[in-house]
Each structure stands twice: as structure tokens, then as C-alpha cells.
Amino acid sequence: MKNLRIVFFGIAFLLICCLLTGCWSSRPVEDLNLETGIALDVGQVSPQEAYIEREGGYYPKKILIKGTFQFLLPERGKGSGGAPAQNKTFYNMTETGDSLLEMLREVSLRSNRPAIGFHLKTIIISSSLLQKLPMYELLDFFAGDNDIRPSVQLLISTEKAGDALEEKIPGETPAFILKDVFINRKRNARMIKPVSLVKVIGPMKSHSSFLLPNVITTEKEVKLAGAGVIQGKTQKYIGLLNESEVEGLMWMKGEVDGGTLKYINPKTGRSIVYEINSVKSRIKATFHGNDISFHVHMTSTGRISENLNPGQDFSKNRLFSRVENILQEEANTIAEKTLAKMHRLQADVGGFGEALRIQHPQVWRKVKGDWDKTFSTIPVTFSTDIQIEDYGASNTTAD
Numbered sequence: 001m002k003n004l005r006i007v008f009f010g011i012a013f014l015l016i017c018c019l020l021t022g023c024w025s026s027r028p029v030e031d032l033n034l035e036t037g038i039a040l041d042v043g044q045v046s047p048q049e050a051y052i053e054r055e056g057g058y059y060p061k062k063i064l065i066k067g068t069f070q071f072l073l074p075e076r077g078k079g080s081g082g083a084p085a086q087n088k089t090f091y092n093m094t095e096t097g098d099s100l101l102e103m104l105r106e107v108s109l110r111s112n113r114p115a116i117g118f119h120l121k122t123i124i125i126s127s128s129l130l131q132k133l134p135m136y137e138l139l140d141f142f143a144g145d146n147d148i149r150p151s152v153q154l155l156i157s158t159e160k161a162g163d164a165l166e167e168k169i170p171g172e173t174p175a176f177i178l179k180d181v182f183i184n185r186k187r188n189a190r191m192i193k194p195v196s197l198v199k200v201i202g203p204m205k206s207h208s209s210f211l212l213p214n215v216i217t218t219e220k221e222v223k224l225a226g227a228g229v230i231q232g233k234t235q236k237y238i239g240l241l242n243e244s245e246v247e248g249l250m251w252m253k254g255e256v257d258g259g260t261l262k263y264i265n266p267k268t269g270r271s272i273v274y275e276i277n278s279v280k281s282r283i284k285a286t287f288h289g290n291d292i293s294f295h296v297h298m299t300s301t302g303r304i305s306e307n308l309n310p311g312q313d314f315s316k317n318r319l320f321s322r323v324e325n326i327l328q329e330e331a332n333t334i335a336e337k338t339l340a341k342m343h344r345l346q347a348d349v350g351g352f353g354e355a356l357r358i359q360h361p362q363v364w365r366k367v368k369g370d371w372d373k374t375f376s377t378i379p380v381t382f383s384t385d386i387q388i389e390d391y392g393a394s395n396t397t398a399d
Contacts, residue, residue, distance in 0.1 A: 037175025068162035117147035134235035150198035189259030248338030254281030303390035
């Protein structure tokens with residue numbers, strides 16, 4: 001019995017040792033090319049690529065896509081008496097072709113580290129490319145690759161997408177900046193929710209229109225400005241909602257996490273700024289005979305954070321109520337302008353089709369075949385209830 005116990009403990013000890021040996025097949029992270037961002041533009045061969053092709057680097061391909069691949073640089077800290085750590089945290093490589101997988105494999109011929117997509121955060125696609133190629137073709141590789149997480153964020157750029165991956169802030173990685181800027185939705189109502197790869201699979205399968213956040217670049221910075229519209233039937237870029245139109249859409253959908261609503265008095269030019277605490281909305285679909293209509297009711301709570309109209313005493317209920325009415329009309333106006341743009345583009349990106357599907361499923365089955373075009377002729381009305389809960393520490397503005 002004693003010998004059996006010794007044998008048992010010996011086997012258990014060996015098994016534990018095997019489990020503690022670590023990952024025998026692992027590779028140091030410094031030996032890998034960690035992708036953080038990818039930008040896709042209309043194909044254009046760079047002088048460097050042209051030289052490589054002349055010297056024997058040619059392989060059969062169509063020049064459809066130019067890919068800019070952003071990789072993290074391994075950290076090299078300051079050793080004892082050594083040089084200071086590097087400032088740049090990334091480097092970019094470009095490749096052209098007609099297959100994203102093939103382009104990445106070509107990149108591996110120019111680096112001693114294999115490209116790994118586990119850390120990919122951002123994919124930016126130029127609107128020019130999305131006018132030539134449908135979204136499902138451009139995302140097929142990313143949706144099927146085991147290395148790439150479905151949480152990777154998608155953006156569009158009405159300029160060159162690759163410019164958004166150039167360094168703007170020393171020491172910062174552009175792909176990380178573009179991913180993390182969405183935490184500021186609590187401070188700005190002109191920003192749509194972040195769009196991940198997994199969130200566009202459904203709209204693409206159902207041929208529904210959807211939005212991608214638009215990024216523009218200047219010499220020294222990048223900025224999220226509006227949203228690009230991807231049409232459901234063609235899966236191509238058809239137009240842009242500017243910042244103000246995105247603001248109206250966020251009110252319409254009740255997806256405002258914070259930010260402001262500003263009213264400018266047309267007579268005096270002075271403004272009142274309403275700081276938003278919350279916005280909710282409900283879309284009601286109505287069907288009479290063969291006629292469909294929608295009504296959107298929006299509600300909001302917040303405070304007056306800035307009032308440039310001197311002498312106004314917000315402790316007076318009559319003035320308080322009048323300001324609420326003014327802001328309600330302003331919210332209705334920006335929503336109506338957004339709706340007009342959606343009608344003009346023939347793209348339902350406001351959730352109206354979903355509301356009709358839920359509230360009148362039999363009607364939806366009749367019209368869903370060409371819904372975007374049908375939606376462009378359907379009337380929509382708006383109403384808003386705004387409740388001002390606070391007007392700051394003072395009852396009056398400075399005179």
C-alpha cells in the first residue's frame with residue numbers, strides 16, 4: 001500500500017512538472033510584427049514598389065488596392081549607460097494588389113518578423129475605394145481570418161485612408177488614437193457609436209444601409225468628422241452625413257451619451273448652450289391603407305451651461321419654459337435636416353425599417369425588398385420634450 005502511494009505521488013509530481021514547463025512553442029513578442037492598424041486606398045504603385053518590380057519583385061496582380069499596414073515597434077528601453085528609448089512606437093509598410101492576404105504575405109518578404117493580427121485595432125477604408133469595390137469584398141479576409149478579432153473598429157475616410165496612420169502626436173500610435181477617441185462620446189453629440197467588424201456583418205447579410213465614422217486628416221492631427229453612408233443593396237459608399245447631420249441622427253435614434261445643443265438667436269446672434277444629460281427616442285410606425293408614416297418622439301434632460309443673453313433670470317418659470325420650447329424646436333430642426341439628407345441619399349440609417357418590422361411585420365414583408373428607395377418617399381414627423389434640470393450657480397448672466 002505504501003509503495004502504491006509513492007507511485008501515485010510520483011506520477012502526480014511528473015504531471016505537475018509537465019504543466020509548469022510553459023508554452024514550448026511560444027515566440028517572444030519582440031520577434032513578431034504586431035499589426036495595429038490597416039488603411040485601404042485605391043491602388044497606386046509607389047516608386048519603391050515600381051523599383052522592386054523592375055528588379056524581379058513582380059508577381060501577377062491587379063492594382064486595385066493600396067494597403068498601409070501599421071506595426072508596433074518592439075520597446076527598447078534605456079539600458080545602463082545606453083541610448084535613450086526610441087520616441088516612435090510604430091512603423092508603416094505599404095503594398096498594392098488585389099488580395100489582402102497576398103499583400104500581407106508579400107510584406108513578410110520585407111521583414112524578418114511575421115505579421116500577426118491579434119492586436120489589430122483599426123481598419124480605415126477610403127470612400128474612393130468603397131465607390132469601386134463593395135464592402136463585403138474588402139472585409140472578406142478580415143471576417144474569415146482567425147487572427148483578427150471581430151471587435152476591430154472600422155472607419156471610413158473621404159481623403160486618403162493611409163494618411164490617418166501617419167504620426168500626428170509624437171510617441172503615440174495613430175491606430176490606438178482612432179480607437180480610443182470614442183470615449184469622448186460623453187462630451188460630444190456629433191459622434192456615432194463605434195462600429196466594429198462584427199456589427200457590420202448583419203447589415204451586409206441583410207442588405208441594409210449603415211454608417212461608418214469618417215476620419216479626416218490635417219498636417220498635425222486627425223479628427224472624426226461626420227459619417228459615411230454605405231448603401232445596403234450595393235454595399236458601396238454613396239455619401240456623407242456631416243457633423244450637424246450626425247447630431248440630428250443621434251437625437252433621432254436616442255443614442256446621445258452627452259454633449260451640447262446650441263441655439264443662436266437670429267436677431268441678436270447670441271447663443272444658449274444646453275448641456276445634455278440624457279436623450280431617449282421612440283419611433284412609432286403607422287400604416288393606413290397603403291400609406292406608411294413615422295413619428296419620432298424624443299425626450300431629454302440637461303442643464304443650461306452657457307447663456308450669452310445678458311439679464312435673463314432663469315428663476316422665472318415663464319422664461320424657463322420659453323427656453324425649453326426654443327431648444328425643443330432646435331432639436332426638431334436638426335433631426336429634420338438629417339432626415340432630408342437620408343431621403344436624398346435613399347438610405348435608411350435611422351432604424352425606421354427595424355421599427356416597422358417590429359410594429360407591423362406583415363407590412364414589412366411587403367416592402368423590405370427595396371426598402372431604402374421606399375423609405376425615401378415616406379413622411380416622418382418629430383416632437384421633442386426637453387426638461388432643464390439646472391441652470392448653473394447663478395440665476396442671471398453677466399451684464
